[in-house]
Amino acid sequence: MLDSLLSDANQRLEKALRYVTLCEDAIERLKYPKASLTVSIPVRLDDGSLRMFQGYRVRYDDSRGPTKGGVRFHPNVTLDEVQSLAFWMTFKCAALSLPFGGAKGGITLNPKELSKFELERLSRGYIDAIADFIGPDVDIPAPDVYTNPMIMGWMMDQYSTIRRQITPGVVTGKPITMGGSLGRETATAMGAFFVMQAILPRFGLPPAGTTVAVQGFGNAGAVIAELLYRAGYKVVAVSDSQGAIYASQGLDIPSIRQFKESSRGIKAVYCQGTVCNIIEHEVLTNAELLTLNVDVLIPAALENQITAANANDIKAKYIFEVANGPITSEADQLLEAKGIHVFPDILVNAGGVTVSYFEWVQNRNGLYWSLEEVNRRLEAKMTEETEKIWAIAQELTISMRTAAYVHALNRLGEAIRAKGTRDYYVN
Numbered sequence: 001m002l003d004s005l006l007s008d009a010n011q012r013l014e015k016a017l018r019y020v021t022l023c024e025d026a027i028e029r030l031k032y033p034k035a036s037l038t039v040s041i042p043v044r045l046d047d048g049s050l051r052m053f054q055g056y057r058v059r060y061d062d063s064r065g066p067t068k069g070g071v072r073f074h075p076n077v078t079l080d081e082v083q084s085l086a087f088w089m090t091f092k093c094a095a096l097s098l099p100f101g102g103a104k105g106g107i108t109l110n111p112k113e114l115s116k117f118e119l120e121r122l123s124r125g126y127i128d129a130i131a132d133f134i135g136p137d138v139d140i141p142a143p144d145v146y147t148n149p150m151i152m153g154w155m156m157d158q159y160s161t162i163r164r165q166i167t168p169g170v171v172t173g174k175p176i177t178m179g180g181s182l183g184r185e186t187a188t189a190m191g192a193f194f195v196m197q198a199i200l201p202r203f204g205l206p207p208a209g210t211t212v213a214v215q216g217f218g219n220a221g222a223v224i225a226e227l228l229y230r231a232g233y234k235v236v237a238v239s240d241s242q243g244a245i246y247a248s249q250g251l252d253i254p255s256i257r258q259f260k261e262s263s264r265g266i267k268a269v270y271c272q273g274t275v276c277n278i279i280e281h282e283v284l285t286n287a288e289l290l291t292l293n294v295d296v297l298i299p300a301a302l303e304n305q306i307t308a309a310n311a312n313d314i315k316a317k318y319i320f321e322v323a324n325g326p327i328t329s330e331a332d333q334l335l336e337a338k339g340i341h342v343f344p345d346i347l348v349n350a351g352g353v354t355v356s357y358f359e360w361v362q363n364r365n366g367l368y369w370s371l372e373e374v375n376r377r378l379e380a381k382m383t384e385e386t387e388k389i390w391a392i393a394q395e396l397t398i399s400m401r402t403a404a405y406v407h408a409l410n411r412l413g414e415a416i417r418a419k420g421t422r423d424y425y426v427n
């Protein structure tokens, strides 16, 4: 296998391999990324100087279709990280039965250090550098950490300039006027909500009275908190990078979103806003939020939040991973031993890539769907795959995480086998 960054993901894969009869060819193929590109991007800064940026694009596996995955702008981006994220995307797309393989991209930088003009030149420069590596039938980038619809729009525009053809299907997560899909911005949270709706009744947890804590109040966390609030769940705690707030009788999530959107932190809502006059609350740390005595915990911020160090303190009975990789594999085992049910990222947060798929379909057909149509199809997809993974977990008596990998591996194995394997040629 590749390197240490992939080892956590691989441990989960190793576990799943015990439950599938995968041909040797498939196991061998899935050990290595199909192609990894490293590029240097020259950018003219506003002060006239030239700065070089390091960028990457990895296409991990395309057995099931063109590769798909986001582009991350972050100081910690390395080729290793991009390869492991591309590996994860391969399993996520297969678990959801999207006709895509997995990919990922990134540029190593702190985007907050660049002006908007510099950010545009960098985004266009990245596409200049990788244009021959991507395409609507080859590899389709999307937003990820610190990239957004406007950046996707610049990228699509640059690719179209290079090809001399308007090519909306080369990038997803674009602004609506440039071929984006309605519902894309809320898709991750909406998808997670549909998974929860399919799962929680099986454990006899109706919305009223079910307590929820959400870590992270960004694009994914704030929207899932509001969807749950509106569905009647008792969202008792939310947090952002500054800290958490808790109210045992439940928080007024729409008001908190309103304050947060006017750029105040979560704490500020309760210290300065009108809400603090009507709801008693406590200010907690993020670490305290994770160990609250709630029914459902939703990590929706960062990776590696639940580790061997705090897994034994977790009191929630159900964890839905909206963030990518919030639980380490070591912690996973401790949680499983405690009887805590973990619903994995490759299923729970797959609503984003699912609506990206819908965007790509709409771009290719030139026929655009209403928000109701997008959400109806998203609900059908998320519910169907949740049921299938649930059935595998029950049948094999394994965790939902291992079941999701088994489900994805079965599909990947089938695609690799269809092209002929040793068994076909030798026997």
Ligand code: NAD
Binding pocket: 146, 188, 215, 216, 217, 218, 219, 220, 221, 239, 240, 241, 242, 286, 300, 301, 302, 303, 322, 323, 324, 349, 350, 352
């Ligand atoms: P975002 O940047 O919009 O929000 C992140 C939130 O986490 C912010 O509220 C931030 O204040 C908070 N945060 C940062 N550090 C924190 C800390 N130490 N403790 C608590 N909160 C902290 O990002 P997002 O798009 O909401 O993504 C969140 C997670 O969901 C990431 O893991 C991302 O990979 C995953 N995800 C997002 C999407 C999507 O479509 N947005 C899709 C799939 C997966």
